[in-house]
Amino acid sequence: MGTDSAASIDGAPRASAVSVLGKNWALFFLLASVAVFSVTGSNFFTLANLQTILYSATVYLLLASAETFVIITGGIDLSVGYVKGLSSVVGAVVMRNLWYVQYGIQWPPAAAVAAGILVALLVSLACGLASGLLVSRYRVPPFIATLGVLGVAYGVTLHASDGGFPIGFLPPGLREVGNGFVYYHNPVTGLSRFFGPPEGTLDTQVRGLIRVFPNSLILVILFLLVLWYLLKHTRFGHHTYAIGGSMDAAVRAGINTRGHLLLIYVLSASLAGLAGVVDVFQTGTGNFTPMGANFELFAIAAVIIGGASLMGGKGRILASAVGVLLLQVLDNGLNLSGVESFYRYIATGVILIVAVVVDQLFPDLF
Amino acid sequence: MAYLLEVRNIVKRFGGLTAVANVSMGVEAGEVVGLLGDNGAGKSTLIKVISGVYRADEGKVLFQGREVEINSPTDALAMGIETIYQDLALAENLNTPSNIFLGREKMKRWAGLIPVLDHEYMHAESRKILQKLDIEIPSLRNRIRALSGGQRQAVAISRSIYWDAKFMIMDEPTAALGVAEQKKVLDTVNLLKSHGIGVIVISHQMHDVFSVADRLVIMRRGEKVAERITRETNADEVVSLIVGAEKVQSPGER
Amino acid sequence: MKQQRGLVSLLSEYWAVAFLGVELVVFSILGAGFFSLNGLQIVLFYGTSLFLLATAETFVIVTGGVDLSVGYVMGFATIVSAKLVAAFARGGMAPTAAILVGILLTLLIGLGPGLLSGFLVGRLKVPPFLATFSTGGIVYGSSLLLIGGVAAKEVPILANEIGNSYLLYWARGRGLSLFLAPEVARGTRVVEIVPSMVVVTLLFVAAAAFVLKRSRFGQHAYAIGGNVDAAVRAGIDTKSHLLRIYMISSLFASLSGVIYMLEYVTGKADAGVSYLLDSIVAVVIGGASLYGGAGTVWGTVLGCLILSVLETGLRMSGVQTFDKFIAVGVILIFAVLIDQFFPELVHKED
Numbered sequence: 001m002g003t004d005s006a007a008s009i010d011g012a013p014r015a016s017a018v019s020v021l022g023k024n025w026a027l028f029f030l031l032a033s034v035a036v037f038s039v040t041g042s043n044f045f046t047l048a049n050l051q052t053i054l055y056s057a058t059v060y061l062l063l064a065s066a067e068t069f070v071i072i073t074g075g076i077d078l079s080v081g082y083v084k085g086l087s088s089v090v091g092a093v094v095m096r097n098l099w100y101v102q103y104g105i106q107w108p109p110a111a112a113v114a115a116g117i118l119v120a121l122l123v124s125l126a127c128g129l130a131s132g133l134l135v136s137r138y139r140v141p142p143f144i145a146t147l148g149v150l151g152v153a154y155g156v157t158l159h160a161s162d163g164g165f166p167i168g169f170l171p172p173g174l175r176e177v178g179n180g181f182v183y184y185h186n187p188v189t190g191l192s193r194f195f196g197p198p199e200g201t202l203d204t205q206v207r208g209l210i211r212v213f214p215n216s217l218i219l220v221i222l223f224l225l226v227l228w229y230l231l232k233h234t235r236f237g238h239h240t241y242a243i244g245g246s247m248d249a250a251v252r253a254g255i256n257t258r259g260h261l262l263l264i265y266v267l268s269a270s271l272a273g274l275a276g277v278v279d280v281f282q283t284g285t286g287n288f289t290p291m292g293a294n295f296e297l298f299a300i301a302a303v304i305i306g307g308a309s310l311m312g313g314k315g316r317i318l319a320s321a322v323g324v325l326l327l328q329v330l331d332n333g334l335n336l337s338g339v340e341s342f343y344r345y346i347a348t349g350v351i352l353i354v355a356v357v358v359d360q361l362f363p364d365l366f
Numbered sequence: 367m368a369y370l371l372e373v374r375n376i377v378k379r380f381g382g383l384t385a386v387a388n389v390s391m392g393v394e395a396g397e398v399v400g401l402l403g404d405n406g407a408g409k410s411t412l413i414k415v416i417s418g419v420y421r422a423d424e425g426k427v428l429f430q431g432r433e434v435e436i437n438s439p440t441d442a443l444a445m446g447i448e449t450i451y452q453d454l455a456l457a458e459n460l461n462t463p464s465n466i467f468l469g470r471e472k473m474k475r476w477a478g479l480i481p482v483l484d485h486e487y488m489h490a491e492s493r494k495i496l497q498k499l500d501i502e503i504p505s506l507r508n509r510i511r512a513l514s515g516g517q518r519q520a521v522a523i524s525r526s527i528y529w530d531a532k533f534m535i536m537d538e539p540t541a542a543l544g545v546a547e548q549k550k551v552l553d554t555v556n557l558l559k560s561h562g563i564g565v566i567v568i569s570h571q572m573h574d575v576f577s578v579a580d581r582l583v584i585m586r587r588g589e590k591v592a593e594r595i596t597r598e599t600n601a602d603e604v605v606s607l608i609v610g611a612e613k614v615q616s617p618g619e620r
Numbered sequence: 621m622k623q624q625r626g627l628v629s630l631l632s633e634y635w636a637v638a639f640l641g642v643e644l645v646v647f648s649i650l651g652a653g654f655f656s657l658n659g660l661q662i663v664l665f666y667g668t669s670l671f672l673l674a675t676a677e678t679f680v681i682v683t684g685g686v687d688l689s690v691g692y693v694m695g696f697a698t699i700v701s702a703k704l705v706a707a708f709a710r711g712g713m714a715p716t717a718a719i720l721v722g723i724l725l726t727l728l729i730g731l732g733p734g735l736l737s738g739f740l741v742g743r744l745k746v747p748p749f750l751a752t753f754s755t756g757g758i759v760y761g762s763s764l765l766l767i768g769g770v771a772a773k774e775v776p777i778l779a780n781e782i783g784n785s786y787l788l789y790w791a792r793g794r795g796l797s798l799f800l801a802p803e804v805a806r807g808t809r810v811v812e813i814v815p816s817m818v819v820v821t822l823l824f825v826a827a828a829a830f831v832l833k834r835s836r837f838g839q840h841a842y843a844i845g846g847n848v849d850a851a852v853r854a855g856i857d858t859k860s861h862l863l864r865i866y867m868i869s870s871l872f873a874s875l876s877g878v879i880y881m882l883e884y885v886t887g888k889a890d891a892g893v894s895y896l897l898d899s900i901v902a903v904v905i906g907g908a909s910l911y912g913g914a915g916t917v918w919g920t921v922l923g924c925l926i927l928s929v930l931e932t933g934l935r936m937s938g939v940q941t942f943d944k945f946i947a948v949g950v951i952l953i954f955a956v957l958i959d960q961f962f963p964e965l966v967h968k969e970d
Contacts, residue, residue: 140956143910147897151949158942292893297688297753310747342768345761349754356746356754419853440855455853459846459913460839468843469854471836482834 037333074312075142079150081295087276091120092286109171124273132265167286178281244312376425400579446532516547647933667928684912685748689756694892697877715776730874738866783882829917845912
């Protein structure tokens with residue numbers, strides 16, 4: 001069952017072309033799902049719905065990217081969901097307190113928002129530093145280190161949100177930006193505009209507007225590209241794979257593994273913090289992450305669907321993105337196909353199992 | 367000559383790769399055969415077929431003159447075929463007696479009814495066999511993790527001997543050992559010989575192989591390329607066979 | 621020797637015991653009524669779910685895996701047991717029989733998720749993380765499906781009585797009585813000693829400890845966790861062993877659900893979700909390594925106590941539970957650091 005160490009016998013590397021192809025089963029599944037749901041789901045294959053999928057995938061794409069780096073090094077980051085929550089809440093609190101008149105000071109909205117973003121990112125950076133130090137310097141297993149950090153993050157979040165209440169009274173315009181699109185077209189008036197509804201659009205026409213390309217997607221695509229480049233074409237990326245492949249070899253090759261691992265966890269938490277900021281923009285409030293929200297599990301599952309191994313050494317940003325999309329499409333498609341929520345959990349679980357098993361049994365299939 | 371263990375026309379493939387291609391060889395009781403070859407020659411695969419970790423795609427295995435089916439490590443162990451792997455296959459988190467009895471633990475009845483591990487027995491028996499082989503292990507209670515390379519090797523060997531091996535396979539037994547410990551291992555191999563146990567030794571250490579093996583079988587790229595009687599050959603010839611001189615037949619070879 | 625190892629590593633967890641002691645002292649001071657028979661029993665009562673789930677995890681973690689489905693299986697079991705018992709009672713069975721049969725059937729069904737997970741991990745070599753994650757999702761969906769109908773009504777009162785009963789009662793003038801609350805004149809104080817469910821839990825936990833420590837099955841679990849190749853080559857059937865390990869995990873999670881149902885007479889799909897991370901934390905505090913090959917049930921129990929006391933103590937001291945998470949996080953890291961810096965403490969000789 002694929003465990004016979006064939007690769008080591010003849011010395012030649014098991015054709016990497018095979019593994020590249022073999023990992024594309026996820027893409028195949030994704031496309032197949034889209035095809036199936038287009039038929040079974042009402043209004044699945046529409047511009048609006050597809051963009052909805054991408055929109056809700058935004059946060060997960062960031063979290064999965066974060067996990068990709070960590071998992072390649074053979075580690076795991078369980079705190080991403082809760083760092084996101086922390087960042088969302090803390091950022092929102094700062095934005096509110098600096099802008100909402102009741103709290104005394106009143107900065108201009110843009111400044112308050114900027115400050116909020118900054119603080120949110122700093123806070124998540126701190127979490128990443130904590131995890132990173134524990135893992136790199138004190139050799140705490142990543143599972144435990146990030147579990148500990150998440151506990152602290154969760155507690156702080158609860159304090160900052162008075163027990164889990166959403167943080168409101170934020171500067172205006174956030175939701176418009178977060179939920180906005182790049183291009184709007186009013187089919188009734190025939191007018192279009194960038195970044196806002198065209199002039200003369202009546203309230204009754206708002207629903208019928210054609211919207212293209214969510215704003216948040218711009219950000220995410222930008223980051224995905226940068227991260228993809230980082231992982232694939234820079235020394236940092238290569239070292240990441242090296243550490244995941246063999247920590248010993250990496251150390252002996254002169255790589256500063258300690259510093260590198262620290263950076264990896266800082267990166268992971270920062271991306272989670274960014275996801276929190278996106279969350280504030282998308283919802284217009286600061287939201288804490290409840291226990292059992294399982295963001296991290298979905299992110300990790302997406303990364304593994306994308307071909308990474310929990311042992312480390314493998315994984316790619318774009319493949320993880322495919323994993324996220326697959327899970328999102330499944331959720332959305334099943335919903336639109338009229339499948340009730342409980343069946344969705346079952347279906348997702350079954351599909352995941354089938355997917356992994358196919359990968360195990362037939363690594364050469366694609 | 368009656369072989370104790372014989373393999374005929376063994377083929378083992380992994381996907382598109384043929385790791386062992388039509389190999390036939392045999393070992394007599396009380397004989398030591400050195401299995402030689404460069405990395406990737408198929409030596410490890412061949413012995414894993416014999417020890418039941420892999421199943422051959424084609425070919426037969428004969429033990430004590432009868433054809434046998436070895437479908438799992440348990441089958442091989444039941445027949446008395448013991449293997450000492452290069453990585454020793456010891457559980458680092460368990461102690462010496464637990465490792466010696468791994469998979470074959472001795473049980474006793476607790477309250478007359480429930481089977482429980484009989485640690486006292488296993489401890490005592492382990493002490494006996496280690497003493498018999500003149501092996502020094504300070505505390506049997508320590509986890510194997512705490513032992514040196516040579517001591518772990520010794521534990522692995524004692525395990526095989528304790529279970530009355532009739533046939534022993536040793537994969538790189540002297541690698542990573544100090545000189546004194548290497549000598550101990552070779553002495554043990556001679557001890558096995560004198561007890562009528564057949565042995566296959568895989569090793570890269572020419573002088574070890576030459577000092578202990580009666581016959582040599584050389585593999586290359588999955589095939590058996592040559593067989594020699596040790597005293598009728600020398601290191602240079604063997605090396606050139608390993609590295610890739612043409613396949614050479616010597617009298618008496620199948 | 622293994623028995624002594626359990627005792628020794630327990631004793632060498634001095635720091636953990638000391639920590640527990642400190643907790644008890646601190647909360648006794650801070651919280652009204654903490655250090656009383658009642659207070660301590662509350663600790664145990666609320667800890668039962670954690671004990672059972674953490675015991676389940678212990679088996680799995682020793683083999684080097686992890687079971688993410690235990691919380692969902694527990695919830696599933698609460699629903700299945702409630703529905704079965706109600707159905708049987710409605711069907712005319714005597715309450716005792718309905719409860720008994722309902723519970724046994726639930727436990728049997730509860731082996732199912734473990735069978736699936738174990739099959740995936742053992743035979744198909746699916747990483748435990750993914751296998752149990754998926755199984756958990758399937759179980760959760762099934763729970764929602766079952767409860768999407770009607771909540772279980774007509775669960776006999778007897779169930780609630782059993783769930784909330786105590787092993788011993790003492791009343792002035794009536795002496796001790798076993799299991800059944802004594803009839804007393806109004807105003808007489810009845811002292812309740814040791815909730816029955818705690819007794820049941822401890823029995824199962826003790827049985828688990830025995831199996832892990834003294835049986836061949838347990839020994840092989842450690843071997844698989846330490847070096848699965850060595851186990852395979854020693855002739856251990858690792859595939860079916862892993863199958864059984866995950867089934868045991870599932871069984872304990874189901875048991876936890878059954879007890880929950882008896883205590884609260886209700887089925888709740890996410891009853892166990894909040895215990896998942898805690899259960900893994902407890903196992904690690906108890907000395908296990910996530911890489912496998914180490915850990916004991918009694919160590920896990922100690923870890924559970926530390927967490928349970930923390931939770932109850934904080935609550936009774938009026939401290940916000942927010943800080944519990946921070947505290948748990950800190951304790952966890954503390955536990956591992958101790959392991960790092962003082963390995964002799966934990967990795968003592970057998």
